[in-house]
Amino acid sequence: MDQTFAAASPDPLEGRPEPDSAAPPPRPSSTAGWLGALARTARIDASPERIFxxxxxxxxxxxxxxPALIGRDETLNHRELAARRNRYARWALARGLAKGDTVALLMRNCPDYLAIWLGLTRVGVCVALLNTHLRGAGLAHCLVVAAPRLVIAASDLADVLEGVLPHLAEPPEIVWQGPDARDSLAAASAGFxxxxxxxxEAPSVTLRDPALLIYTSGTTGLPKxxxxxxxxxxxxxxxFAGLIxxxxxxxxxxxxPLYHSVGGVVAPGSVLLGGGSVVIREKFSASRFWADVAESGATLFQYIGELCRYLTLAAPDPAERQHRxxxxxxxxxxxEVWEAFQARxxxxxxxxxxxxxxGTLSLYNVEGRVGAVGRVPSFMARRSPALIVRHDVTTGLPARDxxxxxxxxxxxxxxxxxxxxxxxxxxxxxxYTSAAESARKVLRDVIEPNDAWMRTGDLMRRDAQGFFTFVDRIGDTFRWKGENVATTEVAEALHRVAGVREANVYGVSVPGAEGRAGMAAxxxxxxxxxxxxxxxxETRLPAYARPLFLRLSDELGHTETFKQKKVTLAEDGxxxxxxxxxxxxDRDGAYRRIDGALYAQIAGGELRL
Structure with missing residues (x-):
């Protein structure tokens, strides 16, 4: 049996001010969200040409x-959004773009971003949503795998594209967008x-046709x-419209980021379906967050967990309870963040x-079970089959009988x-655009001959009530002293310690020792x-799971979607x-500073760990 340890039960974050008293949150029906989602999606396949x-x-x-899209510098109502995307669609056809062609989009968050990809996908063009934080070879890789007919880019990102050119065999055709752009997309489409x-006037576009290319974050290599x-x-x-x-x-x-699936499709699309509006901001600001949420009249917030942790650790804000x-x-x-965030x-x-x-599998926690990512209710089991199989940490693959x-x-x-x-x-x-990368995600002969399952690359647990809990990413879990250690659960324990603002846990190789030892930045x-x-x-973790090494930093590196970067840290060791x-x-009952001499002893295998 897998011996990956379970962390202690959650307790409130230490050192935080007591929140004002508040009524307990309502207990939603365990089936209402599921039934709403089923009702919303029931007839999608009945009309193959009814695209978004x-x-x-x-x-x-x-x-x-x-209002539909509310930005800092521009607000579009639903009619204006429709008018703009229809102009962009006709511009694409007049430009000679055909169904099946790809166009790359490089712009920061703004209402126009959504109008562009909605307009182009309306006529069968596939839009590759480029990460605005990538530079040089990384961004060039994304362009090469997409092979776009042209690139639509914001004029204020001209230096980014200029830095890509040395890494490309041929420069791409570029259509600029922005108030200072010459021959901009806005101007070129104005007469349509x-x-x-x-x-x-438009080609037939069906549900099975490609709409977008969305890139993975590339935490362990180049984006796919x-x-x-x-x-x-x-x-x-x-x-999601059914759920919310x-x-x-x-x-x-x-x-x-609007170039990712949650920020760019799920969050805005689900609310626009209901006739509501989306408050679009270029980036997250902890210092301005609550004031902006209150002033904008937001009733919904699409989060990534790290944002909630930042807010919970922040100093008290007079506006933090003035929201809707x-x-x-x-x-x-x-x-360890959930209850503190919700209460405060x-x-x-x-x-x-x-x-x-x-992925082809989704889980939803409509019941509000703290710490769970979701479950599959019994009446949904056939529609959304999920399976957890034993994992072999040594091979990185599912174990076989x-x-x-x-x-x-x-x-x-x-x-x-x-x-x-x-x-x-x-x-x-x-x-993916890479057949080899696609093949790596598919697992066959799992339960019966010739069946096919998609690997999520995530370790999970399921309790007797059917709730799934995230454990770790495969590759992050490591083995030390004959035990499997989940980095996320070590990080959870570290985050409960006063003074720890953020913890990034990973395994490092130690000369003369089997497995990988735990290290925390x-x-x-x-x-x-x-x-x-x-x-x-010593109190919170078993001996084999306690970080053997520590690295203290002012700030830890993150991807643009707030995922931690482990590869470089692990390489530094x-x-x-x-x-x-x-x-x-961790030596002789305390954490002791590593200098050149002590490192030489460890690297030479002279110290018994």
Whole structure:
């Protein structure tokens, strides 16, 4: 049986001010969210040519003057959004772009971003959503794998594209967008009609046709371009609309990148379906967050768990309880943050979910169970099959029995989460632009001969009530002293210690020792005490799971979607020659500073660990 340890039960964050008293959050029905999602998605497949831009045309006809997209510098009502995307669609056709062509989009968050990809996908163009934080070879890789006919880029990102050119065999054709752009997309499209496109002027586009290329974050290598069909766009938006039940009065606060699936499709699309509006911000600001949420009248907030942790650790804000939020929805909310965030900021309801851009499996926690990513209710089991199988940390693959089949995990046992694949559109793995990368995600002969399942790459547990809990990413879990250690659970214990602002946990190789030892990079505050941390680790974690090495930093690196970067930290290891950050080893009952001499002893295998 997998011996990955379970962390202690959640307790409130230490050192935080007591929140004002608030009524307990309402207990939502255990089935209402599921039934709403099922109702919204029930008839998607009945109309193969009813793609998302057409659905929004109907919304615009019903609520033309209601706000749709609210940016810092521009607000579009539903009629104006429809008019703009229809002009962009006709511009694409006049430009000679054909169904199946790809166009890359490089712009920061703004209302025009959504108008562009909605307009181009309306006529069958596939839009590759480029990460604005990538530079040089990384961004060039994304362009190469997409092979776009042209690039639509914001004029204020001209230097970014200029830095890409040395890494490309041929420079791409660029259409600029922005107030200071010469021959901009806005100007070129201004003369086209704003009315909905007729069937005689647009190609037939179906749910099975490609709509977007959305890139993975590239935390363990170069980003992969995941194919997203019109069917997936419809399923994502309608399913979440069923879960959150948006009304015309709702406003979604969206400060996540529009080039990713949650921030750019799920969050705005689900609310626009209900006739509501989306408050678009270029980036997250902890200092301005609550004032902006209150001033904008937001009723919904799409989070990534790390944002909630930042807010919970922040100093008290006079505006933090002046909001109108009725629901916060997102993924990655840690158990030790959840209750503190909800209580301090008087959040009526949290809807946590688990999903991946390229995935065929989703989980939703409509009940508000703290720390769980969701469950599959019994009446949904056939529609959304999920399976946890035992994982072999040594090989990084699911364990197999004597017959070559995967071994289902027991309740409470950590294993890899798989999703069954089938010919049904919603369970078809659309893959990446790379066939080799796509093949790596598919696992066969899992339960029976020739069956096919998609590997999520995530370790999960399921309890007797069916709730799934995230354990770790495969590759992050490591083995030390014959035991499997989940980095997320070590990080959870570290985050409970006063003075620890952020913890990034990973395994490092030690000469002469089997497996990988635990190491934690910590961003700490002025109240941090090394001796107190050591005492807390002895109390909270089994001996094999306690970090053997520490690295103290002012700030830890993140991707643009707030995922921690582990690869470089693991490569640096505990070598003081590779960093100016202070390094420590757990030795003789305390954390002791590693200098060149001590490192030489460790690296030479002279110290018994």
């Amino acid at each position: 831009p057409l659905v929004l045309d109907a919304v615009a006809a019903e609520r033309p003057h209601a 009609r704003e009315a909905p496109l007729g069937s005689d 371009a995941a194919r997203v069909s019109h069917h997936r766009v419809m399923m994502w938006t309608h399913w 039940d948006p009304t015309p009065d709702d406003r979604m606060y969206d400060c996540l 939020l009725r629901l916060c929805t997102g993924n990655g909310m840690r158990a 900021f008087a959040i009526p309801r949290i809807l946590e979910f688990y999903a991946a851009t390229e 004597a017959q070559g089949r995967c071994i289902p995990a027991e309740f409470g046992e950590a294993g890899e989460l798989l999703g069954r694949l089938s010919e049904r559109a919603e369970y078809t793995f659309e893959g 910590l961003a700490v505050g002025p109240d941090f005490d090394l001796a107190h941390l050591h005492a807390e680790m 505990f070598d003081p020659a590779r960093t100016d950050d202070p390094l420590y080893i």
